Amino acid sequence: MKLKLIPAMLILMLFGFHASAQEALFNAQQIISPEIHENSTVTFRMYAPNASSVEVTGDFLPTEKIETPMGEMDGPGKAKLSKDDKGIWSLTTESLSPELYSYSFIIDGLRATDPNNPFLIRDVASVTNVFLVGEGQAALYRVNDIPHGTVARRWYDSPGLDMDRRITIYTPPGYEKSNEKFPVLYLLHGAGGDEEAWIALGRTAQIMDNMIAQGKVKPMIVVMPNGNVIQDAAPGEGNDGMYKPQFMVPKTMDGTYEANFMDIIKFVESNYQVKADKAHRAIAGLSMGGFHTLHISRYYPNTFDYMGLFSAAIMPREDATGKVYSDFDETLQNQMDNGYKLYWIAIGKTDFLYDANKEFRAKLDGMGMPYEYVESEGGHIWRNWRVYLTQFAPLLFK
Incomplete structure (x- = not known):
């Protein structure tokens, strides 16, 4: 009798467990x-x-x-x-x-x-x-029923860094069927980011699709590189496999990235339909990317007509020993003397980099170097950087 009861009890217990699990799932x-x-x-x-x-x-x-x-x-x-x-x-x-x-x-x-x-x-x-x-600003971040561009992850050869590297590139709607040549915005991420940051956190493709459809932005190619020079790609996407991303990896702000940036430009201008001149090149970046933008545009002073510094990490660094950072005032003067169409600086009022940006603007004022300045609410956050992109992009290639 007992032997016959055990299976029945087990069935009831299992049924109870199953019912409980189903309830939780339901x-x-x-x-x-x-x-x-x-x-x-x-x-x-x-x-x-x-x-x-x-x-x-x-x-x-x-x-x-x-x-x-x-x-x-x-x-x-x-x-x-x-x-x-x-x-x-x-x-x-x-x-x-x-x-x-x-x-x-x-x-x-x-x-x-x-x-x-x-x-x-x-x-x-x-x-x-x-x-x-x-709606409003958020509508720019939505996928709406409009023509869409293409987002590609490409690999380029960087002789200066001795590796193939992954890069994210947005091409505007109709690019594949067009014989037209397009201007290029090089858009740089901040510390801890990679070639996925602007396309994911920054909603770059949605912003560009929507603003191009509205006629507010000229169709352009947007190039989003990986600024971490020891990586060939974002964690999980490269040869080093899956590992925990770090906030700041070695050599990100020691001049190596800036000194080898022309490898990226050469790849883009060899593989895409672009207008390969200063008037049709722009560069912008957030935080560390703003630091890179400042120094790349100064180090190659006749390469870009449009610069955007979003909450730029302008601060003295002990590891900033590369040749890129030498003769700062002289090369900044050369950049000004060569002429450009837009030097755009934006930062939030409570950003921890606010004072550093204020000091940099004072330097530019002392030199008589023209720039446009936008001051927003908030701090060092993606909410600001997405807005800055929507403000900066319409000013390009006019």
Whole structure:
């Protein structure tokens, strides 16, 4: 008799476990998170019946001071979710302004992505969920029903760095069927980024497609290189395989990248339909990329007619010993004397690099070197850099 009961008990136990697992799976699948409402409020939900606390952290919340490898900076704030009797935690925000936002959950102190939101993005080694709210500026970050350009990951030979390297290149709608030659914007990432940063975090393809369709930007090629000269490609995409990305890898700001930048230009001008002259070349970058832009354009003073420094990391560095950084004032003077059409500087009011940029502008003022200056709200964040691209690109190749 007992022998006959054991299988029955096992069946009941297994059924109970299966039912519990199915319930958990069912509950998770029925959750909508984030839910974006018509009034631009957003509800976050997380099924975590056994959790003691659930928080959400993201750039839609007021900032908090956090310690980073570059010193104290503004970071995303946190907000607590409330739990209902079904084990679902939730929070509804105030109405949010149009923007692309990123967020994560913190469950009992452990950071986690939202299992109900499949849209993820990597910034250095952090992976977060993203969502879009509203129209206006956010509409430039959407994929709309308009002609689209092409995004290609190419490999180019860099004799100066003695390796083949991966590069991301955007070509405008209709490029493949056109005999036209196009201008080129070289768009550089910041510390911890790579050739994926601007196309993913910066929404470059969406911005260019939308602004070209609106007639606000001239059709152009956008070249997004990897500024980490010891890498052939982004982590997981190159010969070194899969490894954790670092905020700052060796040799990124020692002059090696700037000195060998012409390898990139030669590849582009040999493989793409471009107008290969100064009047049709622009270069811009954020943070470390702004530092690179400053020095590349100065080191090759008759190469670019358009320069954009987005929150540029203009600061003294002990490893900045390369030839590129010598004769700074003289080469900057040469750049000014050769003439250019636009030297554009933008930074947020609370950016930790604000004072360094102010000092650099004072130097330019003392030289009588013309520039345009944009000062925005906020700090050292992608929200600003995406906006700067939408402001800078319409000024090019007029």
